[in-house]
Amino acid sequence: MSQNPSDILTHCESGVMTITLNRVDKKNSITAAMYGAMADALVQAEADPAIRAVVLQGHETVFSAGNDIGDFLNQPPATAESPVYRFLHGIAGFSKPLIAAVCGPAVGVGTTMLFHCDLVYAGDNAAFSMPFVNLGLCPEAASSLLVPQMFGYHRAAEALLLGEPFFAEAALEVGLVNRIVPPTEVNAVAQGAARKLALKPLSSLIETKRLMKQGQAPQVVARMTEEGASFGRMLREPAAREAFGAFMEKRKPDFSRF
Template sequence: MTEQVLTEIQGHIIIIRLNRADKKNALTGDMYNGISDALDQLENDSNLRVGVITGTKDCFTAGNDLVDFLNSSSIGGDSPVGRFLRTLPNLTKPLVAAVNGPAVGVGTTMLMHCDLVYAAPGAKFQMPFATLGLCPEAGSSLLFPQLIGYRKAAKLLMLCEMFRADEAVEMGIVNEVVDAEEYQAHAIAKAQQLAVLPPRSIRVTKQLLRTGNAEQLKAIMKMEEDYFTEMLQGPEAKEAFSAFLEKRKPDFSQFN
């Protein structure tokens, strides 16, 4: 387990903390593996009933570490991202998220696989895949239109607009906005409420809530993976990533 992903056991709960504050908890391959290890522990340890995922106090995650990501050839297969994207939707036990500050890219899309989400007022959500020459991932191209409607999903996934915690509540992405001093404790308290309930009842309820989407989600995630992997090596993504690293505006005028 990397020191940039910390875990703590509180009774029947495992708390997963992203711990790379100096880089706004930007996710590396090692961090993806650390999160997946913790989720596997939740799934396989009969004493654990609920997971909580959060970041440092003021930041959830700025998304992928682009320098690390440039060295990736795929988000599928045996890659750390691929492992994480397979693990998350197959989790049978409830997962609660506590969010503040940036929740960018996968920092937003992963929330669609969490069962309860609590945010501080300063949480800011964004899915900038299109601006990076990429496409949606984590099943977001299916789950977001289902949750908030096509028009709103198109605005978030095509124009890549940022939205606030109160807007996320209105869209159904976040359950509740909680004071910045209390949001993590509040999420853990909700996890504790779940942890004392009949564990099989909670697992079956989660399964039933998600069964209608299961096969379609699997197919969409595979399609996203194929497109994303292809586009990651493509010229538009290379221009977007280069512009970011060179601190300039990208130029997509040459592409059609």
């Protein structure tokens, strides 16, 4: 488990909180401690009237490789209070504008968290993937609900059943991202949008977001709960054990028995 406080950086300026994934040497793979730090930052941003918008960003070469597998296996999420679920419910219920700046790989939760953001800017090197089936698991973060809604069923099935990467242009086409720019410009573009939002009346931002999301909000919470139960069960089953064992042993998994 990461104990490095600099793995997640937070910075507040001009009404914008920036949360930076800062574990580039590990491809910004997320530990329980990092989930906890991001969840805490969102709680702080929600409560602080001076914060009008939040930006989630990584590095120009990588957004996130998803869960840190070793940390995840040592500390699998067991309850709704687990750091990962605190973070996922935090982004799903966050009332203020949430902007993401995504470059390079965005794997698993690195992609599914984006469905809860209001604006997403991508580098032309961005590569999105949701390989849950490949790990003997099921989708999380209400992605089994939100991906079909955004992509349409057949494209969602391609993304979630095959679990193969799709790239920035495809993400723009289905509406997952707002704009594609060079990787060196993504964070600045996201910051520019956040600062524009920070100049607007907070009450109007919150109410407009609430009205846009109110139809699906109960469904998102219910689906997260259902996915979490399935995810926890499947994590203990043979297919997932084979997938994670193969990953740690750097071999191809054999699912022929499952």
